[in-house]
Amino acid sequence: xxxxxxxxxxxxxxxxxxxxxxxxxxxxxxxxxxxxxxxxxxxxxxxxxxxxxxxxxxxxxxxxxxxxxxxxxxxxxxxxxxxxxxxxxxxxxxxxxxxxxxxxxxxxxxxxxxxxxxxxxxxxxxxxxxxxxxxxxxxxxxxxxxxxxxxxxxxxxxxxxxxxxxxxxxxxxxxxxxxxxxxxxxxxxxxxxxxxxxxxxxxxxxxxxxxxxxxxxxxxxxxxxxxxxxxxxxxxxxxxxxxxxxxxxxxxxxxxxxxxxxxxxxxxxxxxxxxxxxxxxxxxxxxxxxxx
Amino acid sequence: xxxxxxxxxxxxxxxxxxxxxxxxxxxxxxxxxxxxxxxxxxxxxxxxxxxxxxxxxxxxxxxxxxxxxxxxxxxxxxxxxxxxxxxxxxxxxxxxxxxxxxxxxxxxxxxxxxxxxxxxxxxxxxxxxxxxxxxxxxxxxxxxxxxxxxxxxxxxxxxxxxxxxxxxxxxxxxxxxxxxxxxxxxxxxxxxxxxxxxxxxxxxxxxxxxxxxxxxxxxxxxxxxxxxxxxxxxxxxxxxxxxxxxxxxxxxxxxxxxxxxxxxxxxxxxxxxxxxxxxxxxxxxxxxxxxx
Numbered sequence: 037x038x039x040x041x042x043x044x045x046x047x048x049x050x051x052x053x054x055x056x057x058x059x060x061x062x063x064x065x066x067x068x069x070x071x072x073x074x075x076x077x078x079x080x081x082x083x084x085x086x087x088x089x090x091x092x093x094x095x096x097x098x099x100x101x102x103x104x105x106x107x108x109x110x111x112x113x114x115x116x117x118x119x120x121x122x123x124x125x126x127x128x129x130x131x132x133x134x135x136x137x138x139x140x141x142x143x144x145x146x147x148x149x150x151x152x153x154x155x156x157x158x159x160x161x162x163x164x165x166x167x168x169x170x171x172x173x174x175x176x177x178x179x180x181x182x183x184x185x186x187x188x189x190x191x192x193x194x195x196x197x198x199x200x201x202x203x204x205x206x207x208x209x210x211x212x213x214x215x216x217x218x219x220x221x222x223x224x225x226x227x228x229x230x231x232x233x234x235x236x237x238x239x240x241x242x243x244x245x246x247x248x249x250x251x252x253x254x255x256x257x258x259x260x261x262x263x264x265x266x267x268x269x270x271x272x273x274x275x276x277x278x279x280x281x282x283x284x285x286x287x288x289x290x291x292x293x294x295x296x297x298x299x300x301x302x303x304x305x306x307x308x309x310x311x312x313x314x315x316x317x318x319x320x321x322x323x324x325x326x327x328x
Numbered sequence: 329x330x331x332x333x334x335x336x337x338x339x340x341x342x343x344x345x346x347x348x349x350x351x352x353x354x355x356x357x358x359x360x361x362x363x364x365x366x367x368x369x370x371x372x373x374x375x376x377x378x379x380x381x382x383x384x385x386x387x388x389x390x391x392x393x394x395x396x397x398x399x400x401x402x403x404x405x406x407x408x409x410x411x412x413x414x415x416x417x418x419x420x421x422x423x424x425x426x427x428x429x430x431x432x433x434x435x436x437x438x439x440x441x442x443x444x445x446x447x448x449x450x451x452x453x454x455x456x457x458x459x460x461x462x463x464x465x466x467x468x469x470x471x472x473x474x475x476x477x478x479x480x481x482x483x484x485x486x487x488x489x490x491x492x493x494x495x496x497x498x499x500x501x502x503x504x505x506x507x508x509x510x511x512x513x514x515x516x517x518x519x520x521x522x523x524x525x526x527x528x529x530x531x532x533x534x535x536x537x538x539x540x541x542x543x544x545x546x547x548x549x550x551x552x553x554x555x556x557x558x559x560x561x562x563x564x565x566x567x568x569x570x571x572x573x574x575x576x577x578x579x580x581x582x583x584x585x586x587x588x589x590x591x592x593x594x595x596x597x598x599x600x601x602x603x604x605x606x607x608x609x610x611x612x613x614x615x616x617x618x619x620x
Binding site for chain 2: 139150154186191192195
């Protein structure tokens with residue numbers, strides 16, 4: 037079966053999916069993206085992703101490439117044409133093609149819209165059961181990482197450092213010694229006193245859709261929850277740590293820079309929240325199936 | 329005449345010059361670039377640009393797409409095929425095309441190389457004679473702007489802010505209240521005591537090739553020169569200010585955030601350095617013509 041991509045209004049074979057070299061995404065990282073999981077052909081947490089996409093576009097003053105309803109139709113068609121029932125959909129919008137000049141091009145320049153879908157392999161059963169390691173790196177990113185932009189070079193370097201050290205993720209440390217987040221995941225800890233902490237959503241982190249879902253589930257579960265910066269030292273001293281993302285869900289972190297967290301095994305809060313998130317996704321899919 | 333671009337080993341019509349949507353330049357800003365002026369078919373300050381390109385690639389551990397000598401042959405061929413004797417050559421190297429994953433792809437992935445050339449309109453005679461305005465904006469960029477990467481989104485936003493305020497450039501102010509540089513130019517001032525100052529080249533600025541040339545010319549001219557951070561206040565109180573870049577050469581700045589600098593006219597140091605740089609370029613071209 038030929039994989040299909042969507043590029044600026046057309047469904048094209050994936051291998052032939054190209055953009056012009058003067059697309060501002062290629063020359064200036066002048067664009068935004070979303071990664072949305074789907075299961076049973078149902079896009080998970082779609083509303084949250086669409087809201088964030090609108091916000092990212094608004095912050096950068098990039099025009100919507102399509103009205104939201106049309107965008108959702110294209111996404112559904114991408115899933116259908118690729119004959120996948122579960123996987124991830126990648127969507128990128130840039131400020132379009134224009135003669136190279138840093139400032140915005142004329143208003144008439146249409147934004148570019150590109151989509152792919154593919155199968156995804158989430159964390160393995162072993163990773164879920166035993167947890168993963170993270171390393172810390174200085175947070176070198178720009179000051180508006182709340183915008184989900186494609187200016188991801190610092191994230192690339194951080195993730196590569198993790199990979200080189202055989203860790204799953206890099207947690208980034210700001211100038212105050214606090215953890216901001218992972219290169220593609222949000223960071224959480226549970227203190228020995230049982231307080232669940234994740235960094236508050238300012239310009240210093242990307243407000244993950246899974247992060248929001250977990251906040252909500254933690255609230256429902258009556259957990260002692262605080263959104264605030266936490267330090268690298270607090271993280272190392274924590275009873276539990278975990279990370280969240282669209283593809284990882286809730287994944288226990290059992291080592292930070294080689295230091296064992298708690299007893300070195302996934303803790304009860306991580307396990308409980310992972311189970312709650314799995315239930316929430318299942319419920320979303322079932323609601324969708326009943327409506328269809 | 330058809331404009332020609334170079335894309336991964338092939339000379340192609342500019343309008344058809346495309347890269348795959350999974351080129352890491354498009355999804356991660358995982359690449360670097362150079363902009364090199366040419367006149368009389370001679371690439372100006374080529375050696376400096378090649379050294380900086382090597383450095384940028386090295387810092388990001390992106391492989392060379394071609395040996396330096398081959399790269400120079402392709403550049404010369406681009407100028408020839410586009411039948412331009414003067415203009416600018418744009419060159420971009422990314423980590424290549426790979427399944428989307430933040431960490432570096434396997435070693436075997438070839439880097440991507442793209443080039444365009446075009447005519448360039450430097451500053452107008454009026455701008456040179458009367459000087460230009462700049463506005464200040466917070467420096468929101470990442471911590472490694474010494475690497476000439478394509479992660480230029482913060483520069484785009486800064487330049488657009490300048491454009492919206494009818495200024496030529498945005499000077500970026502760091503957390504200490506010091507000027508780092510412009511969104512695509514280096515920043516210089518001359519104090520009332522006659523000290524010529526430009527920020528020292530650390531990770532906080534891009535070490536401009538024209539900046540280096542001007543430093544050298546200022547040294548030869550026996551000017552009182554210091555490379556150090558200077559504050560926004562010092563800039564506003566300066567006797568003269570100017571900016572440097574590949575396309576602007578030395579361009580006087582006569583207003584910062586609406587405040588007149590000195591007497592509001594280009595000063596003698598700016599004029600002298602611009603003339604010296606013009607002479608140096610002329611000499612480069614003549615040396616080249618004699619050799620050819």
